[in-house]
Amino acid sequence: DAGVIQSPRHEVTEMGQEVTLRCKPISGHDYLFWYRQTMMRGLELLIYFNNNVPIDDSGMPEDRFSAKMPNASFSNLKIQPSEPRDSAVYFCASSPLRGRGTGELFFGEGSRLTVL
Amino acid sequence: AQTVTQSQPEMSVQEAETVTLSCTYDTSENNYYLFWYKQPPSRQMILVIRQEAYKQQNATENRFSVNFQKAAKSFSLKISDSQLGDTAMYFCAFMNDQTGANNLFFGTGTRLTVIP
Numbered sequence: 001d002a003g004v005i006q007s008p009r010h011e012v013t014e015m016g017q018e019v020t021l022r023c024k025p026i027s028g029h030d031y032l033f034w035y036r037q038t039m040m041r042g043l044e045l046l047i048y049f050n051n052n053v054p055i056d057d058s059g060m061p062e063d064r065f066s067a068k069m070p071n072a073s074f075s076n077l078k079i080q081p082s083e084p085r086d087s088a089v090y091f092c093a094s095s096p097l098r099g100r101g102t103g104e105l106f107f108g109e110g111s112r113l114t115v116l
Numbered sequence: 117a118q119t120v121t122q123s124q125p126e127m128s129v130q131e132a133e134t135v136t137l138s139c140t141y142d143t144s145e146n147n148y149y150l151f152w153y154k155q156p157p158s159r160q161m162i163l164v165i166r167q168e169a170y171k172q173q174n175a176t177e178n179r180f181s182v183n184f185q186k187a188a189k190s191f192s193l194k195i196s197d198s199q200l201g202d203t204a205m206y207f208c209a210f211m212n213d214q215t216g217a218n219n220l221f222f223g224t225g226t227r228l229t230v231i232p
Contacts, residue, residue, distance in 0.1 A: 033219060042224045042225060045219050045220070048219050103211055104163050104166065110159045110160070112159075
């Protein structure tokens, strides 16, 4: 398997623009997670899905952020409108159902977002 | 709420020497998992080692081992025979052992530099 695939790897945009980050989880994994990494706050869980259904979105910072998982092989995270404070590395991760795996999360390479 | 604390923002070690990274956590749960993840400059998070809280025996993976002290809520990582490729950020992480609770809580990380 190719692992978790994220795109784009780097994104530079201007304040006010819409940003879409994409993720393809590992085939067969039941959970998908979106994390944000910044120097100030470290790694924060934004939202996670189980079988395409959002389970916990309490980490989504505000209404400008939304995430969807229309099918088992794709998820996107949208920021509209973007602001400079959204600049961060956004990670997608997936994992199998507990009991079928070790509890390990498999991470993508991250999308570095810079909002000017 | 679970919190994970890594009190060493940066550490360095001579190549071939041994280094220990500290991690403490706070939880009221009895069953859980603990992880150490490595984030090299390439940015991707890679699992180093995993420990189930119900196991008394400390986990070991080649040059990596942990000292798990459940009563003290401590989970340190020992890297033996350090290699240049071990240079990275290391994150300690906690996961509840509950159905549907698959998300990881991360510490703030320790930046390890292996000196030739």
